[in-house]
Amino acid sequence: MNHSADSLDTDTSLSIVELPLVLTALFARVRRPLLSASHEPLGLFVRYLRRKPARGLAVIYTVDELRSKPSRKKVANAPNRSVSLTLDEQALKGARIRFSTQQAQQAPLEVQSSGVIRVADLGLSVQAFPADNGLPALATSCDTSRHSLLFATLESAAQEELRSSAWQLIAAQAQPVRYKPANRCVIRYRLVLQSSTMASQRDLTIFGKVYADPHQAHAVQMLQRQLYDEQARAGQVPFLPRPLAIIDELGLTLNEAVQPIGADELDTDGSGDFEAQLRTGTQALQARIVRGRGGQITQVMLPSEELHLSALALTRLHTSVVRPEGAPRTGAKEAKRTRERAALLAAHNPQQAEGVWHLAHELAARLETLQPAAYWPVHGGFKASQLLFHGHNVFVVDFDGFCLADPALDVGYFLAYLRPSGLWYQRAGMRQWFADAAEIFMNVYRQGLLERGEAQAVVDAILQRSRLYEAALLFKIATRRVNRLNSPRPKELAAILREIATCLAEK
Numbered sequence: 001m002n003h004s005a006d007s008l009d010t011d012t013s014l015s016i017v018e019l020p021l022v023l024t025a026l027f028a029r030v031r032r033p034l035l036s037a038s039h040e041p042l043g044l045f046v047r048y049l050r051r052k053p054a055r056g057l058a059v060i061y062t063v064d065e066l067r068s069k070p071s072r073k074k075v076a077n078a079p080n081r082s083v084s085l086t087l088d089e090q091a092l093k094g095a096r097i098r099f100s101t102q103q104a105q106q107a108p109l110e111v112q113s114s115g116v117i118r119v120a121d122l123g124l125s126v127q128a129f130p131a132d133n134g135l136p137a138l139a140t141s142c143d144t145s146r147h148s149l150l151f152a153t154l155e156s157a158a159q160e161e162l163r164s165s166a167w168q169l170i171a172a173q174a175q176p177v178r179y180k181p182a183n184r185c186v187i188r189y190r191l192v193l194q195s196s197t198m199a200s201q202r203d204l205t206i207f208g209k210v211y212a213d214p215h216q217a218h219a220v221q222m223l224q225r226q227l228y229d230e231q232a233r234a235g236q237v238p239f240l241p242r243p244l245a246i247i248d249e250l251g252l253t254l255n256e257a258v259q260p261i262g263a264d265e266l267d268t269d270g271s272g273d274f275e276a277q278l279r280t281g282t283q284a285l286q287a288r289i290v291r292g293r294g295g296q297i298t299q300v301m302l303p304s305e306e307l308h309l310s311a312l313a314l315t316r317l318h319t320s321v322v323r324p325e326g327a328p329r330t331g332a333k334e335a336k337r338t339r340e341r342a343a344l345l346a347a348h349n350p351q352q353a354e355g356v357w358h359l360a361h362e363l364a365a366r367l368e369t370l371q372p373a374a375y376w377p378v379h380g381g382f383k384a385s386q387l388l389f390h391g392h393n394v395f396v397v398d399f400d401g402f403c404l405a406d407p408a409l410d411v412g413y414f415l416a417y418l419r420p421s422g423l424w425y426q427r428a429g430m431r432q433w434f435a436d437a438a439e440i441f442m443n444v445y446r447q448g449l450l451e452r453g454e455a456q457a458v459v460d461a462i463l464q465r466s467r468l469y470e471a472a473l474l475f476k477i478a479t480r481r482v483n484r485l486n487s488p489r490p491k492e493l494a495a496i497l498r499e500i501a502t503c504l505a506e507k
Contacts, residue, residue: 007072009273013093013096013097013098013099013100014096014099014100014101014104014292015096015097015161015368016049016057016059016097016485018101018127019085019097020043020044020061020099021060022085022101022104022124023044023061023083023085023126024044025101025104025105026104026109026117027117027118027126028127029105029109030109030111030117032123032128034063034083034128035063035064035065035081040065040066041065041066042063042064042065042066043062043063043064043065044061044062044063044068044083045059045061045062045063046059046060046083047060047061047062047455048060048179048180049097049158049484049485050180050483050484051092051482051483051484051485052483053340053344053495054089055089055359056086056087056088056089056091056123057086057087057090057092057485058084058085058086058138058180058181058182059084059086060082060083060084060179060181061082061083061084061085062081062082063080063081063082063083065172073374079203081129082128082129082176082179083126083127083128083129084126084127084129084132084179085124085125085126086124086125086127086181086182087123087124088123088124089123089125090123091122091124096375097145099122099124099254103122103124103246104119104124105121105163105179107119107121108120112133114127114131114132114133114139114431115127115131116131116132116133118133121407127181129176129179129337130142130176132182133180133182134181134182134183134204134212134329135181135182135183135184135185135210135212137210137214137249137250137251137252138185138210141174141187141208141210141250141252142155142174142176142187143174143205144173144174144189146171148246149247149250150172150236150250150252151169151172153245153247153254154169154172154189154191154206154254155169157206157254158191158193158204158206158242158246159465160245161204161206161242161244161412162193162204164465166195166196166197167193167194167196167202168193168194168195168196169191169192169193170192170193170194170201170397171192172189172190172191172192173189173190174187174188174189174208175187175188175189175190176188177207182212183211183212184209184210184211184400185209185210185211186207186208186209187207187208187210188205188207188208188257188372189205189207189208189254190203190204190205191203191204191205191206201303203258205259206244206254206255206256206257207241207254207255207256207257208252208253208254208255209252209253209255210250210251210252210253211251211252211253212251213250213251214248214249214250214251216251216400217246217251217252217253218246218248218251219232219325220253220399220400220402221243221246223322223324223399224240224243224253224255224399224400224402226244227240227317227320227322227360227399228240228243228324229241229434230320230321230322231316232405233487237393239313239316239317239393239394239395239396240395240396240397240399241255241257241258241395241397242255242256243255244256246348258277258278258388258390258395259390268422270364278386278388278389278390279389279390280385280387280388280389281306281310281383281384281385281386281387281388281389282384282385284303284306284384284387284389285303285306285307285310285384285387285418285437286303286420287420287422287429287430287431287433288300288301289301289428289430289433289438295428297428297429300429300432300433300436302436302437302440303437304440305392306389306394307391307413307437307440307441307444308440308444309392309393309394310387310414310441311440311441311442311444311445311448312444312445312448313387313394313396314379314382314410314411314414314448315376315445315449315452316447316448317379317396317410318376318377318407318410318449319376319449319452319454320377320380322377323377323404324377324402324403324404325375326403326404328375328403328404328405329378329380329403329404329405329406329409330370330405330406331367331368331369331370331468332367332368333407334367334409334469334472335364335365335367335472336364336474337475337476338360338364338367338472338475339360339361339364340354341360341475341476341478341479342357342359342475342481344479344482345475345478345479345482345493348482348488349479349488349490349493351490351493352490352493352497355494355497356493356497359471359497359500359501359504362504363471363472363475363500363504366468366504367468367469367472370406370465370468372406372407372408372461372462372465373458373461374406375404375406376404376405376407377402377403377404378402378404378405378406378407378409378410379396379399379401379402379410380399380400380402380403380405380409380410380413381400381401381413382396382410382411382413382414383413383414383416383417383418384414384418385417386398406462406465406469407462408462408463408464408465408466408468408469409466409469411442411445411462411463411466411469412465412466412467412468412469412470412472412473413465413468413469413470413473414441414472415441415442415470416469416470416471416473416474416477417473417477418434418437418438418441418478419434419474419477419499420433420434423495424491424492424495424496425491425492425495426495442463444461446459446463447458449462465502467503467504467506468504470503471499471500471503474496474499474503475500477496478493478497
């Protein structure tokens with residue numbers, strides 16, 4: 001039974017919201033429970049949904065009992081409650097799906113050895129975590145049983161972090177944190193350790209990341225180790241978590257967790273000052289406005305220290321002697337991505353297509369002409385969500401995009417994502433907050449490079465070029481609604497286009 005794209009494109013095609021019915025029916029056909037040991041009515045709750053050009057649709061659901069809404073946040077990342085569904089590109093037509101419920105119920109299916117349910121004729125796969133054909137080592141990376149390959153490596157990693165072989169691992173639990181089907185998964189390992197020299201136990205958290213490509217895992221981990229060692233030799237607190245171990249055959253890296261400090265450890269003077277609590281970058285760099293009576297703005301609160309720390313960490317990264325291999329990430333590559341994103345936006349927002357294409361063509365033309373004097377080591381995705389703040393230190397995570405490129409890329413990335421969402425809706429105080437925050441970041445970054453011996457003209461040129469990269473990343477931000485299959489929001493897109501136009505005008 002072979003279905004062409006035309007035969008699947010019927011008047012009874014599915015919508016995204018109907019996919020849970022298909023998923024549930026497939027599990028019923030193969031006589032597998034969505035949630036073992038549960039006799040309550042179950043629901044599927046979307047945790048992740050993305051559609052990328054030529055890469056189809058991926059949806060991750062949390063399976064939960066319908067009566068247990070108050071506990072949903074607690075179980076959202078439980079491994080045995082995650083089910084993902086993927087659709088090949090040819091099965092999609094916009095936000096619609098090219099097959100009907102009846103076709104999904106009747107099409108032949110295969111239960112593969114990995115546990116994945118595959119309906120090849122429809123381009124549909126369903127898998128209960130940790131089954132994943134594109135990430136075959138995921139199941140093994142979640143197996144924390146005592147005699148597993150992972151258990152011994154977790155123990156060695158814990159001893160490496162604690163700098164003592166006296167600590168023995170007695171129990172471990174794997175909790176997925178961020179999962180992209182067929183791509184990668186970040187896993188939090190909660191460990192219980194016991195000392196062989198004293199009657200004591202302690203808990204420890206280590207983060208792992210399993211990659212679809214083991215070679216990428218090895219390359220990223222080695223570069224992170226070089227960066228960490230470089231910073232440590234310089235007598236500075238490294239700006240990234242300590243790399244601990246790698247299991248090459250799994251493509252699994254293990255790194256220390258930036259640990260939150262308990263209140264009992266912090267409040268040594270009884271002052272109630274808990275400054276050293278762990279905060280994510282999205283929390284720490286969130287726009288905060290204080291309002292008085294009648295909603296009048298009385299104070300625009302800037303995260304000055306966090307902006308200082310972020311800018312200084314970026315100067316340390318950009319002036320590192322560590323050099324990733326491979327061709328540099330050029331302005332021409334960003335130009336290509338800008339045109340691809342413009343095509344998505346124009347198709348999704350036809351009434352604004354002319355304005356989208358006008359800005360995209362101008363921006364791409366300028367990006368293609370960029371010729372920096374040198375390519376520096378860059379993060380490749382430097383934004384608030386990749387930062388962790390602990391006390392008076394910042395830690396940068398996720399070096400998957402670490403490469404040689406124009407340092408203006410990282411500066412533009414950070415500034416594009418620094419914009420508060422309220423800016424798109426002209427909420428009071430948001431413009432002032434962003435302008436002041438951006439000025440702090442750029443001034444500290446400029447001064448940091450000058451103090452490290454970079455010439456004034458070089459630094460000024462980086463900041464000028466960063467406006468083009470900032471505009472390019474604003475195009476990426478604008479495509480989020482398209483990739484999540486949300487309905488168009490013309491006012492939001494218009495506001496983002498105005499920001500892009502401003503970046504181009506100020507270049």
